[in-house]
Amino acid sequence: MQSGDLTASDLVEFYLDRISSLNEDGPTLRAILEVNPNARDIALRLDQERRSGHVRGPLHGIAIVLKDNIDTTDMMTTAGSLALAGPRPHQDATVTQRLRDAGAVILGKANLSEWANFRSTRPCSGWSGRGRQGVNPYVLDRSPCGSSSGSAAAAAASLATATLGTETNGSIVCPSSVNGVVGIKPTVGLTSRAGVVPISHTQDTVGPICRTVADAATVLGALTGADRRDDATQNSIGHLSHDYRQFLDVGGLRGARIGVARQFFGIDEHIDRVAEPAIQVLKDLGAVIVDPAIIPTLAQINSSPTGTDLLLYEFKADVNAYLATRPDLAVHSLADLIAFNRAHAAEEMPYFLQQLFEQSQAKGPLTDAQYLNDLATNRRLSRTEGLDKLFADQSLDALFAPTRNPAWTIDVISGDRSMGGSSTPAALAGYPLVTVPAGHAFAELPVGVTFMGLAWSEPKLIKYAFAFEQATRARKKPRFLRTLRLP
Secondary structure (H helix, E strand, C coil): CCCCCCCHHHHHHHHHHHHHHHHHCCCCCCCEEEECCCHHHHHHHHHHHHHCCCCCCCCCCCEEEEECCECCCCCCCCCCCHHHCCCCCCCCCHHHHHHHHCCCEEEEEECCCHHHHCCCCCCCCCEECCCEECCCCCECCECCCCCCHHHHHHHHCCCCCEEEEEECCCCCHHHHHHCCCEEEECCECCECCCCECCCCCCCCEEEEEECCHHHHHHHHHHHECCECCEHHHHHHCCCCCCCHHHHCCCCCCCCCEEEECHHHCCCCHHHHHHHHHHHHHHHHCCCEEECCCCCCCHHHHHHCCHHHHHHHHHHHHHHHHHHCCCCCCCCCCHHHHHHHHHHCHHHHCCCCCCHHHHHHHCCCCCCCHHHHHHHHHHHHHHHHHHHHHHHHHHCCCEEEEECECCCCECCCCCCCCCCCECCHHHHHHCCCEEEEEEEEECCCEEEEEEEECCCCCHHHHHHHHHHHHHHHCCCCCCCCECCCCCC
16 A cells, blocks of 8 residues: 555455455355445545545555444444344444544444354354354354354455454454454453443453454554543553554564463363464473463352353343443343344244343342452452462463364354363453464364463563464465365
8 A cells, every 4th residue: 555556445345355255155154244335435535545645554444344243333233133233323433433543444344143142041153143154264164153253254264454353251262263363352441342232341342353463463553542431441541552563573472471371271182282382382482481370260260150140240231221322223121132032033043042131131230249249259260369369479471371172063053062262261350362373173273372461461462472473374364165074
């Protein structure tokens, strides 16, 4: 673009053609729900700005797809649910507006696991009432994981330069890992959640999903900043950057104390075959390896009901507050959503039900003693007695762990068959994660590794992930295989 060899209009046309050939035809990825009808006009205006000498920054003219739980005034925002289809939001989400201000072309909306995978106790990742079943571009009968499934699949298949996802627990890092791309799950409060369909105000965060660490770092810088519409962002003042590209350092792992989170190894041998050799890469790049680095409260975190219980309390309160900002919709509360799904069960519940919705509706207000106890317990186990203690005791800069097992076969009837991942401690704590491709199982299924840090440690994590990525160059393009041929 700087040389004039490429324009925003060229780029938009390239991606629109690719969406037509891969998303709607060919492998039929179902990663994109809707294309922005104004994309071509926006690109033309940005090209005119560039020709006149006005360039807003590195995202000027860059095509970005947003997960369909992020408000946009020029497209629907439905969280994948037919209940929210129709009227468009009257105001952009803060992150949408910041991308527009940075010169990005909001190209379209990505499919997702409906309601960010918080409707059923037996969901199938990548399925939504609006978009139906999205697939993994590496092997089409494999899961794209959830809930930011379409965002990760779109990034992997080059349907946009970059995408945005959201995470409550694993919803950026899991799809990024199994779709062979980079995902940054920021510290809660680093990016605004205003105008984003919620699950939990204590855990929700918005972050980039891209093919490279450099791209993800570039997008993250455009998203940060305090926002009066989201009180949590006030905590980021003094901790944020508007340019995370400055932390891209091929020598960034030299001298870094990296703890190996051994509790996430030994779960799946296919993960270990990729993640174990990656530890030697860290050593070769100059990292000081602390192995093992044991999260002292992990067993308690995994066995405690407070993690799910807190989400049930917060979802009811938070989704009701979000729906109040969308008065044109036919539904205005969680109770309305439950009734809608029952009335439209053939379209919305052909494979799995809405147990989490019903359990959430049964919860009381956020003043309940049980909710306050859940909140305190989660923070104690994940922060004070968990990650904070481990990092202090071992003088760690980051933890290293496999992100998730390779993609499993899609089964809409029985649901997901994931073996779990490493995201939960950071999810409960509100701490950041960066996942980066590390290799493949059976030569075709991507496997990612995670760098995990304390609050506001994104600069460190980006530095480590970039150094690892540049040393390994593990990512390869998807081949859209129909199925995996095993030996």
